[in-house]
Amino acid sequence: MTPAGAEGLAAIRKSPGEAVLAFDFDGTLSPIVEDPAAARAHPDAAAALARLSPLVGTLAIITGRPAAHPVGNGGLGAVDGLVVLGQYGLERWEAGRLTVPEPPPGVAEVRAKLPRVLAAAGAPAGVHIEDKGHALAVHTRRTAEPEVALERLRSLLGALAERHGLTVEPGRFVLELRPPGMDKGVALRGLLDPAAPPSAVLFGGDDLGDLAAFAAVEELRAEGVPGVKLCSGSAEVTAVAERADLIVDGPAGVVRFLRDLADSLG
Numbered sequence: 001m002t003p004a005g006a007e008g009l010a011a012i013r014k015s016p017g018e019a020v021l022a023f024d025f026d027g028t029l030s031p032i033v034e035d036p037a038a039a040r041a042h043p044d045a046a047a048a049l050a051r052l053s054p055l056v057g058t059l060a061i062i063t064g065r066p067a068a069h070p071v072g073n074g075g076l077g078a079v080d081g082l083v084v085l086g087q088y089g090l091e092r093w094e095a096g097r098l099t100v101p102e103p104p105p106g107v108a109e110v111r112a113k114l115p116r117v118l119a120a121a122g123a124p125a126g127v128h129i130e131d132k133g134h135a136l137a138v139h140t141r142r143t144a145e146p147e148v149a150l151e152r153l154r155s156l157l158g159a160l161a162e163r164h165g166l167t168v169e170p171g172r173f174v175l176e177l178r179p180p181g182m183d184k185g186v187a188l189r190g191l192l193d194p195a196a197p198p199s200a201v202l203f204g205g206d207d208l209g210d211l212a213a214f215a216a217v218e219e220l221r222a223e224g225v226p227g228v229k230l231c232s233g234s235a236e237v238t239a240v241a242e243r244a245d246l247i248v249d250g251p252a253g254v255v256r257f258l259r260d261l262a263d264s265l266g
């Protein structure tokens, strides 16, 4: 644990009711699986979050997924008080109510072109498209050489996104073509009450898209708000661990962290 992280954790323990805690879903609360539709929260995650929720000011999930996945099949919808920000913060789910804005036209244009673009590029067997409504994710995990396939598609998909006013979000064997202007850092800051600064913030993540939230924690620290950057460690991504205050062992380690924190508050 870094000294700044220890300070952040101490501030959460001192005034949990004013603290803001947010976690990523895939790879952090949900073990990575080959089929995105099959991803579920770790079996003990909902119970651990449910224990923590009444003890802290705000408890949130910030995910690249549509919010409907973690609260539905993902298994977290029954956690009282939980806020879920989906599509990198474009969507908000709270107390059973989901707010979803209209996607920009570029998403429909890319949806129409993407299968042909991938076929013309000779995308290998196993490449698949996940249609998230507001974004199209191109996954390579199920190909024979996921890293090679990802690199082959990177510049092509970057150019396609740019032509249609979208941006590319890279992740664990995935390139997402999504609307620009929102990221997990903006989403995390949006959880704060501008009239009442939090006692502390914590963000837990595992993937490149989570670095924007880490940057927000760093900025908040510079503004005087203690903060913690928690990494759900994996062999697939090292950049998140390099920037974290505390590294735990994947979703099982995150669940242990949640339980220990709830124990220390309750």
Ligand SMILES: O=P(O)(O)OC[C@H]1O[C@H](O[C@H]2O[C@H](CO)[C@@H](O)[C@H](O)[C@H]2O)[C@H](O)[C@@H](O)[C@@H]1O
Pocket (backbone or CB within 6 Å): 024, 025, 026, 027, 031, 032, 033, 034, 035, 036, 039, 062, 063, 064, 065, 130, 132, 137, 139, 141, 171, 172, 173, 174, 176, 207, 209
């Ligand atoms: O922000 P997150 O909650 O971490 O979501 C990021 C993307 O995660 C999902 O893909 C990842 O998890 C899949 C299921 O375990 C895995 O098959 C894939 O290789 C990973 O990249 C999800 O499918 C994407 O839509 C999310 O944006």
